[in-house]
Amino acid sequence: MRRVILAVLSTATGLILLLSFKTHPSTPGAAVSTGTGGGGGSDPTGGASGGGSGTGTVTVTGDEAPTRYGPVQVQITVTGGRLSDVQPVEYPQDTPRDVQINSYAIPQLGQEALAAGNARIDMVSGATYTSDGYITSLQSALDKAGLG
Amino acid sequence: MTAPRTVHVEPCMGTVFTIDIRDPGPWDGAVADAVGWLHHVDAVFSTYKEGSDISRLRRGELAVGDADPDVAPVLALCERLADETGGWFTAWWGAGLDPTGLVKGWAVERASERLAAHGSRNHAVNGGGDVQLAGEAAPGRPWSVGIADPFDRGRILATVSGRGLAVATSGTAERGAHIVDPHTRAPARGLASVSVVGPSLTRADAYATAAFARGPEALGWIAGVPGYEALLVLPGARVVATPGLAA
Numbered sequence: 001m002r003r004v005i006l007a008v009l010s011t012a013t014g015l016i017l018l019l020s021f022k023t024h025p026s027t028p029g030a031a032v033s034t035g036t037g038g039g040g041g042s043d044p045t046g047g048a049s050g051g052g053s054g055t056g057t058v059t060v061t062g063d064e065a066p067t068r069y070g071p072v073q074v075q076i077t078v079t080g081g082r083l084s085d086v087q088p089v090e091y092p093q094d095t096p097r098d099v100q101i102n103s104y105a106i107p108q109l110g111q112e113a114l115a116a117g118n119a120r121i122d123m124v125s126g127a128t129y130t131s132d133g134y135i136t137s138l139q140s141a142l143d144k145a146g147l148g
Numbered sequence: 149m150t151a152p153r154t155v156h157v158e159p160c161m162g163t164v165f166t167i168d169i170r171d172p173g174p175w176d177g178a179v180a181d182a183v184g185w186l187h188h189v190d191a192v193f194s195t196y197k198e199g200s201d202i203s204r205l206r207r208g209e210l211a212v213g214d215a216d217p218d219v220a221p222v223l224a225l226c227e228r229l230a231d232e233t234g235g236w237f238t239a240w241w242g243a244g245l246d247p248t249g250l251v252k253g254w255a256v257e258r259a260s261e262r263l264a265a266h267g268s269r270n271h272a273v274n275g276g277g278d279v280q281l282a283g284e285a286a287p288g289r290p291w292s293v294g295i296a297d298p299f300d301r302g303r304i305l306a307t308v309s310g311r312g313l314a315v316a317t318s319g320t321a322e323r324g325a326h327i328v329d330p331h332t333r334a335p336a337r338g339l340a341s342v343s344v345v346g347p348s349l350t351r352a353d354a355y356a357t358a359a360f361a362r363g364p365e366a367l368g369w370i371a372g373v374p375g376y377e378a379l380l381v382l383p384g385a386r387v388v389a390t391p392g393l394a395a
Contacts, residue, residue: 121304122285123168126296127319127341128252128276134164138294138302139274143166146155 151286154179160186161194161252163276169263170270170285178266182259182273189255192216195246206244222247222254229354236358236366238330249327253316253353256280260349278316280349298341298381305387306379314349318342318360319381327360338363340383345393346376364388 124139134140154169156179165186169175192215194200201219204210212220226239226247239247256275260282263271270283272291281291290311294304298319308315318327319341327336342359344352359366359378370378371390379389 121294121307122291123166123272123274123279123281123293123315124277124296124304125274125279125293125308125315125317125343126277126301127298127317128163128278129301130162131159131164133301134276136302138296138304139166139277140164143155143157143168146153146168147157 158183161190166274168272171268182262193251233358236362237354249357250354253278253349257349280314295343314352316352316356318356329361336361340381343379
């Protein structure tokens, strides 16, 4: 059987995984930061830990992010520069719809974000980029590492 | 120690294709074959090129039987997927025949098969964000595909890893609201993006197009399609996924 592993990092919960290709082109590290992800795409505002080089354990509670299903807040733990734990602090469970959506989304975060913290990305899937858009895309950064 | 890697980047179909081979090379001939194939598909299926077979079919200047031999099988695939998706995937949009929602994924999957025919067992082909993988990224290490955040494509929302996988994503980023609800003809706005994971990129691409048109309700539909899983990003940046993606 094909094994599929998915790691979910939700912008709504304020988790952002940043890949740092340029400093470590052969072994992309990961840096994790928290931010207010309410509308998605907002700049990180919380503490950040650099990829690979950090030591010790840092626990950061993200800002509460308003979503259409209610407020969502998570706490992340970074150990030795890697994401080691994610705990939901608050998530909506008022309506049957919320329960259903959370049963898909929130419980996966703790376990799966662990995998993402150690993930090495080979390819990027996203909405089709234009030729111009490619130049500044993550995929372009990955390709440059291979093109040498 | 550096693992063998041959990377080729090719602008085609208004986007950029990446071919990334992880077997000991050289792969010049295989890459040239795959690249030639992609440009052939563009020349035949482009809705932007006046002289393409699809454009001529749309204008009634060409019959399917007289078109390039790849046209009839692709249109048959489109019909099958329209049936399977209850009409949420369709090659018949407002402006007439337009198999775009499937052709890129199909072209990438066929390009991967061409590389395999040249002897490559481990490679990835990425067509502007739709990825077909063969084998693994390195001995003992499965491929890992990052799914871009539709609100900030410099960020990775999730990673999917596996062997022989395909990942297709439909969304509004960069090209705007270009997928239409085939039932209302209005631009689909129920999702920010949808990524579909499964063995075949042809199907994953068509399912992603259909799911994007359908909106959040597509989650339950994809969950019932054997071998395929989906990750949906809702307009409020909330992420939901089918249970099979929960590892």
